[in-house]
Amino acid sequence: MRNALSVDVEDWFQVGAFERVIDRADWDGLDRRVERNTDAVLALFAETGVRATFFTLGWVAHRHPALIRRIVDAGHEVASHGWDHARVFTMTAPAFRADLARARAALEDAAGVAVTGYRAPSFSIDARTPWAFDELAAAGYAYSSSVAPLRHDHYGWPEAPRYAFRPLADAALIELPVTVAQFGVRRLATGGGFFRLLPAALTDFAVRQVNRERQPAVFYFHPWEIDPAQPRVANAPLRSKLRHYSRLGAMAGKLRGLIARHEWGRVDAVVASLRVPAAPPRRRPGPSCDELSEEAQHSPTDRVAPGPRPAPGWGKAA
Secondary structure, X not given: OEEEEEEEXXXXXXXXXXXXXXXXXXXXXXXXXXXXXXXXXXXXXHHHOOOOEEEEOHHHHHHOHHHHHXXXXXXXXXXXXXXXXXXXXXXXXXXXXHHHHHHHHXXXXXXXOOOOEEOOHHHOOOOOOOHHHHHHHHOXXXXXXXXXXXXXXXXXXXXXXXXXEOOOOOOOOEEOOOOEEEEOOEEEEXXXXXXXXXXXXXXXXXXXXXXXXXXXXXXXXXXXXXXOOOOOOOOOOHHHHHHHHOOHHHHHHHHHHHHHHOEEEOHHHHHHOOOOOOOXXXXXXXXXXXXXXXXXHXXXXXXXXXXXXXXXXXXXXX
16 A cells, blocks of 8 residues: 655754744854755655655745755655744645745745645644634645644644545545554554654554555655764753654664565645545534633743634545
């Protein structure tokens, strides 16, 4: 079965782990390594003969348009990762709408092709932000891969479906959650830093597990994860340092092995192969905004509270 291979294109200083210690205003003065690292990913994919989707920040596309063109010329999909890695739950619906438009304009100008896919930074579409699906549908996106159906200290929506679903009863938008491994009632993440830090056998198990259920796996990683020489952030929290810097030198080899053991393709191609029934007009999972704690309703930077909860329901893939 063909699985979805994806790359979240952001630089080392734009990750969620460093968002409280590196100011966005300082980004342009830092050592930009995203172009060389993404070129290394392109070379790895050419070597292994796979096509993938590059969920790319508009900020990156605006500064490195030639890189975006190289991604397209190599046969890969360019999709949106938002403008500057702001998490969806830090925005109001109008602010999110503007972020989508700004990022898409930069990506399409650079790529010369339409952008129809989206992934929220840090998988930040969750129980606080289901209104984001309405914005994506209104903007004409064909699919999103923005939900992590598990509980995690930085993100997650454990009540969400594990496989592809239509989040809106009145729109064709498909949500393709990132793959998690299921152990009884417990779910474990398998991509990105989890793949880098944990045995590769865990991700292999998750891919085979979902494939046995005739579902595609969705794997992701970042270009900075194959860059052991990247700068160190001295004042970052110890947990963030451990997560970000550990086993960077092992990542490229692990990726080659994972690619060789399973069948991979672009996310848009995987979505096109799915049969996902329309969502029934029923209540979405998870608590309402009124039921959330005050802490859960606000972003880490306390910028805004989440928007209202719309009515349309959910559907699971066949």
